[in-house]
Amino acid sequence: MTRYFTKDHEWIDVEGGTGTVGITAYAQGQLGDITFVELPEVGKAFKEGDQAVVVDSVKAAADVYAPASGTVAGVNPALADQPELVNTAPEGEGWLFRLTLADPAELAGLMDIAAYQAYIAGL
Amino acid sequence: MSDNPTPNSDLAAPGVLTSGNQPPHPDDAPTEPLALPLDSWHRARGARMVPFASYLMPVQYEGIIAEHLWTRAHAGLFDVSHMGQLAVSGAGVEAEAALEALLPADLAALKLGGLRYSLLLAEDGGILDDLMVTRGPDGFDLVVNGATKWDDIAHLREHLPDAVTLSHRDEQALLALQGPEAAVALAALGLVPATPGVVPVEALGFMRAGAYLWQGRALGVSRSGYTGEDGFEISCRSAEAQALAEALCAQPQVKPIGLGARDSLRLEAGLPLYGHDLTPATDPVSAGLGFAISKRRRAEGGFPGAARILALLAQGAPATRVGLAIEGRMAAREGAVVLAGATPVGTVTSGGFAPSLERPIAMAMVASAHATPGTRLAIEVRGRPLAAQVVPLPFVPHKYIRKGVSA
Numbered sequence: 001m002t003r004y005f006t007k008d009h010e011w012i013d014v015e016g017g018t019g020t021v022g023i024t025a026y027a028q029g030q031l032g033d034i035t036f037v038e039l040p041e042v043g044k045a046f047k048e049g050d051q052a053v054v055v056d057s058v059k060a061a062a063d064v065y066a067p068a069s070g071t072v073a074g075v076n077p078a079l080a081d082q083p084e085l086v087n088t089a090p091e092g093e094g095w096l097f098r099l100t101l102a103d104p105a106e107l108a109g110l111m112d113i114a115a116y117q118a119y120i121a122g123l
Numbered sequence: 124m125s126d127n128p129t130p131n132s133d134l135a136a137p138g139v140l141t142s143g144n145q146p147p148h149p150d151d152a153p154t155e156p157l158a159l160p161l162d163s164w165h166r167a168r169g170a171r172m173v174p175f176a177s178y179l180m181p182v183q184y185e186g187i188i189a190e191h192l193w194t195r196a197h198a199g200l201f202d203v204s205h206m207g208q209l210a211v212s213g214a215g216v217e218a219e220a221a222l223e224a225l226l227p228a229d230l231a232a233l234k235l236g237g238l239r240y241s242l243l244l245a246e247d248g249g250i251l252d253d254l255m256v257t258r259g260p261d262g263f264d265l266v267v268n269g270a271t272k273w274d275d276i277a278h279l280r281e282h283l284p285d286a287v288t289l290s291h292r293d294e295q296a297l298l299a300l301q302g303p304e305a306a307v308a309l310a311a312l313g314l315v316p317a318t319p320g321v322v323p324v325e326a327l328g329f330m331r332a333g334a335y336l337w338q339g340r341a342l343g344v345s346r347s348g349y350t351g352e353d354g355f356e357i358s359c360r361s362a363e364a365q366a367l368a369e370a371l372c373a374q375p376q377v378k379p380i381g382l383g384a385r386d387s388l389r390l391e392a393g394l395p396l397y398g399h400d401l402t403p404a405t406d407p408v409s410a411g412l413g414f415a416i417s418k419r420r421r422a423e424g425g426f427p428g429a430a431r432i433l434a435l436l437a438q439g440a441p442a443t444r445v446g447l448a449i450e451g452r453m454a455a456r457e458g459a460v461v462l463a464g465a466t467p468v469g470t471v472t473s474g475g476f477a478p479s480l481e482r483p484i485a486m487a488m489v490a491s492a493h494a495t496p497g498t499r500l501a502i503e504v505r506g507r508p509l510a511a512q513v514v515p516l517p518f519v520p521h522k523y524i525r526k527g528v529s530a
Contacts, residue, residue, distance in 0.1 A: 032383070033188040035476040035483075036452035054505065056454050058187040058476050059383060061505075083452075 004067065004107050005116035011091060012067045012099070014107060022095040023055065023064060023086065026120050031057040034086045039075040039097055046070060046099070048106050053096050055086065068106045070099035159204050160296045160361035161368055168379055176269035178205040180382045187383035191478040194350060194388060195519075198302035199380030200371050207272025208295045208358060209279070212262030213287035221287045222263060225279070226256065227407070227426040229417030233258045236321070238330040238345055242407055242415050243267070243275060248428020248435075249403040250410065251278060253395065255356075257332045257345060260318070262288075264332075264343070266297065266356070268397045296364035301354030301388070303522065304376035309355055311374055312337055314344070324355070329523040337367065349385065351392025351521045390484065391477050393446060393516030399457055400444060400472040400486055408435035409488065411444045411516070442469065443494035446518055447485040447502065449474075450510040454483040455502040461487050462501040462508060468493045471502060477518060484518050485511070 001015045009027035012019040028034065036056040046052055046066035053064035075097045078085055085094035101107075111119060156174040159165070165172065170181030181202065183190060193199060211218050219230045228241040235258050243251040252271045257264045267275045272291075279289050300309055310325040314335040321333035324344055332345035340363045348354035359367050371377050386396070395401045401410055406428070413436055420426055424433060449455055454475050461469035469489030477484045485502065493500060496515050501508035 032183060033186050033476075033478075035454070038453060054453070056452070056476070058387060058478070059182075061454065061456070 002107075003113060004110035005113065005119075006065070006067045006110055007119065008065055009120075010064060010067045012107070012110070014101070014104070017101050017104065018073060019068060019070065019099045019101055020095050021052075021064075021067060021097050021099060023090055024116070024120075025090050027062075028087050028090040028094075031055060031059070031062055033058045034083050037079045037083045037086060037096065039079065040072045042072050042074060044072045045102075046072070056083075064096060066099065067110060068099065068104075069102040071102070072097055073100045074098040159202055160364045161202050161204065164365050164368060165202065165379070170379070170381060173382070175382060176205045178269065180205060181379070183381040183383045184379055187381070187387060188478045190378070190380040190384035191387050193378050194302045194352065194380055194384060195479055196303070197378070198300055198305040198308045198354075198374075198376040199350075199384070200368060200377050201299040201301065201380050201382075201385055202296070202364075202368070203269075203299050203356070203385075204296040204361070204364065205269030206297055207265070207267040207269065207275060208292040208297060209265040209267060209272075209276065210259075210262060210290045210292055211265060211279070211283070211287060212290075213284075217284070218262045218287050221283050222256070223420070224425065225282055225427065227416040227420045227429075227432070228256060229419045230256070230258070230263070232417070232419065235260065236332050238332055238347055240415055242412065243278065244407070244427040244432075245403055246427050248406045248431040250397075250401045250405050250407060250412075251275070251403060253397050253401060253412075255345070255347060259332075270398055292358075294361055295358050296361045298357045298359070298364065298368060298371070299348055299350075299354060300357065300371060300377065301348045301350040301380075302352050302376070305352070305354040306524070308371060308374040308376040309344075309357075312370055314342065317341060327355075329353075329525050337370075340367075342367075346524070349392075349394055350388040351394070351517060351519055351523075352388075353522055353524045384478075386473075387475060387478055390473055390475060390486065391479055391517065391519040392521060393486070393518060395444065395486070396473055400488075405488070406435055406440065407432060409440040409442045409444065439491060441491055442488050443491045444472070444486060444488055444516075445469075445494045445496075446514045446516040447471070447474075447487055447500065447511040448514045448518075449483040449485060449502065450512075452483065453504060453509055455485045455504050455509055455511070459485075460503045461489050461493075461511075462503060463493050463498075468500070474502075479519050486516070489513075 038054040052066045156179045165181040172179040173182045226241045228239045254267045306325045317334040327346040335342045343358040459471040471487045474485030498513040
């Protein structure tokens, strides 16, 4: 399994042709207390960069973008009752949705963890 | 991901999540935000500092929801030193008459140590600012909003006669201690009344103020606030603010609370925020602030916009500030259009998640025909209607201590 990161602070874990998407610990820290997550419908097709999820915090709403093109294969059912999982476990239990990747070659444009850490260190 | 540039983003995280192709919010523009007297104290306590009202302000320490709930259950300490503390004085009744020409409050009836909520009004009756006015021994003390204080000072200088002195007490810090345990915490500091006739601080009634000494330091304390809870606002010299904040936060009831929770607390309390719920285009009647037009002033007029405001009081205003309870979990924020069926009937002026109610709420200015509690409306958020219902304000009942507690 390989984890990639975007400049918009999404992560995607890729295994076979499927990716699991969430937001990074850095992103949840910036958003503060998350109160609601609007997840996409299963079967919805996204192109890389499409707005996929709305994360609502006490302070503001934020868009989460699809880190790669594909079709939604599943969403995290726990977030309906516990949106705060995105705060407490953003890179684990607080994952957002699964994507059947349309073109795994797109992942080459994303960052690995070392590159992402260097990126946020510069923000 | 990226923050959406909402008009409330002056309370939101700094723009580090912004993807770069979005225009900066105008409120992000201040050239050099000023530091509060307690800037380093906030940072040492883990605050995230954001620009607001041209100051760097602590938006949160441990998290907005936790800070909000702590304040409702115990006591929170807020640094509101960005607000303008002004003094208006003049011989005899000159200051009183001069201020009554600019505000609709009955200052003649305001006794020494009494506070009133009032409004700085434009000639057309629009609201230039909302403020607290206190009668002190030498005149009146005003606390005005931080974002508007420079305009307020210019307005007052222009309109007050030469015999009346206006001073900006910018050497003073302002701390608010709010919550059901605020009185216990403040009493523990052992404040001593500074002048004869001033009651012990825990015996101050709601909307009463007095001068106190704390270990020889002069404090101006009022029983008032902006959370709907019992509480106090404490003016002290900036150089002494850190010692006072330390002493208050050393009490087991008290934690420092950021601007984020201040906003969610006042929203639940149905209290308007200037620049959002109130603007120069808002009249006091539509804003639901008719109570700020005192009885004698209604009879006599003589305040800016009196003709228009008195007509609105008599005939009803075309628009009304209402509370909206929103179905579901998605919040509606400032600027969202309010719909009756498919027809736009108003605009959200403040909105967000209510931590004490665990659901989203909003205040909106809507056409008065749609302002009756129980009216079903919708709010357009991200192109879709959210079902909402008009509810009475406040959302969370006020818990002011009307008489003070006996010592």
